[in-house]
Amino acid sequence: MTTLAISGLNVWFSTEDGPLHALKDVEFDVPERSIVGIVGESGCGKSTLINAILGLLADNGSIEGGSIQFEGAQDLVILGPKEMQDLRGPRISTVFQDPMGALNPVLTVGRQMVNIQYRDGGSTAEKRARAEEMLSLVRIPDAKAALDRYPHQFSGGMKQRIAIAMALMMKPALLIADEPTTALDATLEVATIELLKDLQEEIGCSVLFISHHLGVIAELCDEVVVMYAGEVVERGSVRQIFNDPRHPYTVRLLECDPARQTSRSRNLPTIPGEIPDLRQRPAGCVFAPRCHRVHAGCDQAQSLVEIGEGHAARCNLALEPQTAEATA
Amino acid sequence: MLAYTFKRLLLAVAIVSLAMFLLFCMIYTIPGDPAAVALGPRATDEMREALRIKMGLDQPIWVQFWNFFTGAWTGDLGNEVLSDRPVLDVVLEQLPYTLALIAGGISWSVALGIPLGCWAAVSRGSVADRIVGVISVAVIAVPSFVIAIYALLIFAVTLRWLPAIGAGEPGDLSDQLVHLILPSLAVGLGWVGYIARMVRASMLEVLEASHIRTARAFGLPHRMITYRYALTIAILPTITLLGVGIGQMLSSAVFAEIVFARPGVGKLVYDAILTRNFPVVTGAVLVTTVLFVLLNLLADLLVGALDPRVRSSF
Numbered sequence: 001m002t003t004l005a006i007s008g009l010n011v012w013f014s015t016e017d018g019p020l021h022a023l024k025d026v027e028f029d030v031p032e033r034s035i036v037g038i039v040g041e042s043g044c045g046k047s048t049l050i051n052a053i054l055g056l057l058a059d060n061g062s063i064e065g066g067s068i069q070f071e072g073a074q075d076l077v078i079l080g081p082k083e084m085q086d087l088r089g090p091r092i093s094t095v096f097q098d099p100m101g102a103l104n105p106v107l108t109v110g111r112q113m114v115n116i117q118y119r120d121g122g123s124t125a126e127k128r129a130r131a132e133e134m135l136s137l138v139r140i141p142d143a144k145a146a147l148d149r150y151p152h153q154f155s156g157g158m159k160q161r162i163a164i165a166m167a168l169m170m171k172p173a174l175l176i177a178d179e180p181t182t183a184l185d186a187t188l189e190v191a192t193i194e195l196l197k198d199l200q201e202e203i204g205c206s207v208l209f210i211s212h213h214l215g216v217i218a219e220l221c222d223e224v225v226v227m228y229a230g231e232v233v234e235r236g237s238v239r240q241i242f243n244d245p246r247h248p249y250t251v252r253l254l255e256c257d258p259a260r261q262t263s264r265s266r267n268l269p270t271i272p273g274e275i276p277d278l279r280q281r282p283a284g285c286v287f288a289p290r291c292h293r294v295h296a297g298c299d300q301a302q303s304l305v306e307i308g309e310g311h312a313a314r315c316n317l318a319l320e321p322q323t324a325e326a327t328a
Numbered sequence: 329m330l331a332y333t334f335k336r337l338l339l340a341v342a343i344v345s346l347a348m349f350l351l352f353c354m355i356y357t358i359p360g361d362p363a364a365v366a367l368g369p370r371a372t373d374e375m376r377e378a379l380r381i382k383m384g385l386d387q388p389i390w391v392q393f394w395n396f397f398t399g400a401w402t403g404d405l406g407n408e409v410l411s412d413r414p415v416l417d418v419v420l421e422q423l424p425y426t427l428a429l430i431a432g433g434i435s436w437s438v439a440l441g442i443p444l445g446c447w448a449a450v451s452r453g454s455v456a457d458r459i460v461g462v463i464s465v466a467v468i469a470v471p472s473f474v475i476a477i478y479a480l481l482i483f484a485v486t487l488r489w490l491p492a493i494g495a496g497e498p499g500d501l502s503d504q505l506v507h508l509i510l511p512s513l514a515v516g517l518g519w520v521g522y523i524a525r526m527v528r529a530s531m532l533e534v535l536e537a538s539h540i541r542t543a544r545a546f547g548l549p550h551r552m553i554t555y556r557y558a559l560t561i562a563i564l565p566t567i568t569l570l571g572v573g574i575g576q577m578l579s580s581a582v583f584a585e586i587v588f589a590r591p592g593v594g595k596l597v598y599d600a601i602l603t604r605n606f607p608v609v610t611g612a613v614l615v616t617t618v619l620f621v622l623l624n625l626l627a628d629l630l631v632g633a634l635d636p637r638v639r640s641s642f
Contacts, residue, residue: 056544088547102538104539105539105637106634107557
């Protein structure tokens with residue numbers, strides 16, 4: 001069973017300068033018990049995608065077409081606010097990027113974890129016991145005492161582990177992790193990733209892992225979705241994306257990863273240009289203005305081209321292997 | 329927390345001492361001989377000289393200040409001119425009325441301001457939000473004595489719903505409360521506007537915070553998010569604002585006490601100025617200063633009690 005199946009998802013925002021097409025024809029699946037990574041630079045629509053899945057789009061945003069099938073049974077696009085609220089927490093849980101601000105500063109950790117269980121029957125003592133159990137699971141020392149402490153009394157790494165404990169406490173079917181390790185330093189990042197992977201296996205949930213850190217994606221994920229300017233430009237297994245990228249954007253993105261630099265250089269590679277103004281989307285390929293392989297066919301609308309099992313890229317040249325000429 | 333309270337108390341002592349110094353300078357520079365004022369026009373030079381010595385006015389200025397300073401700290405604010413009673417007793421007798429008036433004013437402003445501001449923030453951009461905005465500015469703009477006079481005209485004179493003057497029968501609590509409604513409204517109404525605007529602004533800020541997004545992502549009920557997660561944080565700046573605002577409320581209380589002919593420190597000062605009873609003026613100002621500093625301290629301690637981040641930084 002597929003935990004999350006997104007197809008043809010379009011999200012528009014109304015802004016003072018006209019409508020903005022934030023997500024265009026987004027299409028990918030999160031299979032059961034798998035970890036799918038979403039990668040892309042800032043402004044590629046990662047946060048909009050999360051909010052669309054959670055039903056928490058800002059007031060000026062709306063989903064115009066497409067579907068988000070959850071566990072093959074419910075379409076999150078047409079679900080009412082009440083039903084959506086019932087899913088958030090117990091079935092779909094989220095860990096956000098900023099561990100410093102993600103917890104309420106004036107409520108104790110225990111209080112917040114008890115509040116999350118408000119739907120369940122049972123006494124506060126039982127809920128506290130459950131919270132304590134989760135805190136021990138994410139290796140918070142002295143979990144019982146930690147319940148009565150406030151978020152500011154924990155370090156950043158501990159706060160992020162508490163946030164993970166909160167998110168997994170209800171044993172959700174889908175965990176959305178929005179750059180959960182970006183604010184942490186490198187050693188904590190590795191530890192947090194390992195913890196997340198262990199817990200995912202234990203609980204058996206699917207994870208939608210958003211990051212711009214390619215190393216983390218390669219380490220953690222089974223499948224990767226590459227997003228650019230609100231479109232899925234390429235998707236496939238980790239092996240396919242990292243070893244055989246077919247979209248020029250993916251190729252450039254991998255080249256920009258500092259970990260992949262083999263020779264000493266004064267300048268780290270970058271992709272020249274910027275994400276286009278999404279109020280005036282180009283008619284053809286959205287990456288064409290920055291693409292090193294731009295050609296005549298790029299002014300036509302591009303469709304996702306199937307390359308192999310589960311591997312697809314939104315480029316006319318997807319069936320030709322990408323060469324190293326990109327660096328030229 | 330205890331160390332912080334102690335530190336703040338020390339600071340309060342310093343502030344009150346500074347206020348005493350300023351007050352002394354003001355009294356000293358007021359033209360006219362206090363002894364002459366106290367004795368009236370028919371007194372002889374010998375009588376004035378005798379009183380000057382009794383009041384210590386023949387001493388050098390720094391001795392006079394020291395006497396005033398040590399006297400004030402030990403509760404000796406001098407004696408009233410007319411009845412020769414200790415000023416402190418006279419002021420403390422009137423203080424409960426003013427305290428009740430201010431407590432009433434705060435109750436009005438909190439009871440109306442916080443829900444209005446909260447409502448405006450939650451329904452941001454709606455007609456309700458605009459109406460609250462207009463009302464807030466309107467009540468802030470109208471001076472409290474104008475509110476006092478119109479409240480008196482409408483509710484006491486025309487509609488006859490509430491009593492017009494006085495503080496009610498001593499010992500009859502409900503009568504005293506009924507007499508408190510209009511004066512405290514006059515003191516507190518302007519603050520309804522301040523608090524509504526403050527709560528709205530800080531509510532909007534808190535509702536944007538990422539921990540509120542987390543709360544929503546966990547599907548917590550809307551009411552719990554608004555009142556338990558957001559409002560508890562959003563009212564913190566309001567408490568600090570109120571602490572400072574008590575100074576302004578004390579000055580509104582003067583007008584309210586005059587208009588409604590209520591006893592109180594404001595009325596006492598007003599009458600004392602008219603009868604040139606300067607020791608009473610000085611004493612009342614000093615007591616009010618101490619009151620203001622203490623209530624301010626109380627507001628800060630309250631913020632500390634409600635905000636664990638502040639508490640641990642003490």
